[in-house]
Amino acid sequence: MTLSPSLRKLVLTIHVITTMGWLGSAAAYIPIAVYLLNNQDADMIRSAIQIMSLVANFIVVPVAFASLLTGVALSLGTKWGLFRHYWILFKLLFTVIAVFMLVAYILELNHAASIASKSTWSSTELSMLKDSIHIVHPSGGLLIVLVATVLSVYKPKGMTRYGWRKQLEIKSSTEPYTTPRWIKTVRSAVIVLIALIVTLILFN
Numbered sequence: 001m002t003l004s005p006s007l008r009k010l011v012l013t014i015h016v017i018t019t020m021g022w023l024g025s026a027a028a029y030i031p032i033a034v035y036l037l038n039n040q041d042a043d044m045i046r047s048a049i050q051i052m053s054l055v056a057n058f059i060v061v062p063v064a065f066a067s068l069l070t071g072v073a074l075s076l077g078t079k080w081g082l083f084r085h086y087w088i089l090f091k092l093l094f095t096v097i098a099v100f101m102l103v104a105y106i107l108e109l110n111h112a113a114s115i116a117s118k119s120t121w122s123s124t125e126l127s128m129l130k131d132s133i134h135i136v137h138p139s140g141g142l143l144i145v146l147v148a149t150v151l152s153v154y155k156p157k158g159m160t161r162y163g164w165r166k167q168l169e170i171k172s173s174t175e176p177y178t179t180p181r182w183i184k185t186v187r188s189a190v191i192v193l194i195a196l197i198v199t200l201i202l203f204n
């Protein structure tokens with residue numbers, strides 16, 4: 001289904017608002033986490049974890065899912081397609097990874113918030129609360145959303161094999177497919193990034 005020009009603009013507006021909301025809210029978690037990591041005050045930890053959990057549930061998660069859904073709708077409803085251009089394919093991959101990371105973090109944060117709401121904590125609970133404060137998830141999420149933003153604005157040229165075949169069908173041509181050089185570079189960078197994230201999670 002192709003989106004009409006006015007509907008495309010509406011969906012694009014929601015897409016940009018939600019993705020930028022995601023970027024801003026992920027960025028806000030970093031100074032809060034850094035502050036808490038250097039502040040051992042129990043009341044401060046209690047309030048901050050509860051606020052972080054609330055913001056995550058009511059702002060970060062909805063905007064992240066809205067960004068993913070509007071992105072998919074824009075791809076399927078325009079000439080771009082979902083699997084035809086590398087910049088879209090990478091954005092889809094990055095966004096799905098970021099959403100998974102986010103959901104994992106929210107589950108941990110919600111558990112921490114339920115402990116934080118108690119009037120007293122055991123030493124195990126206190127160390128669990130401290131463990132739930134870290135900068136790995138928000139920094140990783142922020143990095144991914146930043147990369148997706150750069151890809152969206154520059155829209156680097158480069159078709160996937162599937163997109164190339166579809167284009168040839170329309171043109172009735174048989175030109176051979178060559179993988180763009182920048183795609184090979186990005187592929188290696190993505191592998192390094194994923195390895196880095198996995199290592200950070202494992203050793204955190």
Ligand code: HEM
Pocket residue numbers: 008012015016019020067068070071072074075078080082088089091092095144145146148149152153
């Ligand atoms: C964190 C994730 C994302 C960010 C930060 C992001 C950001 C943006 C931005 C800033 C634009 C506007 C670019 C412009 O008009 O020049 C855009 C457009 C677009 N995005 Fe995303 N996006 C994200 C996720 C996705 C996903 C998951 C998809 C689909 C798989 C997607 C598909 C698109 C498409 C197709 C457009 C162009 C729409 C058009 O010009 O008609 N985006 N995105």
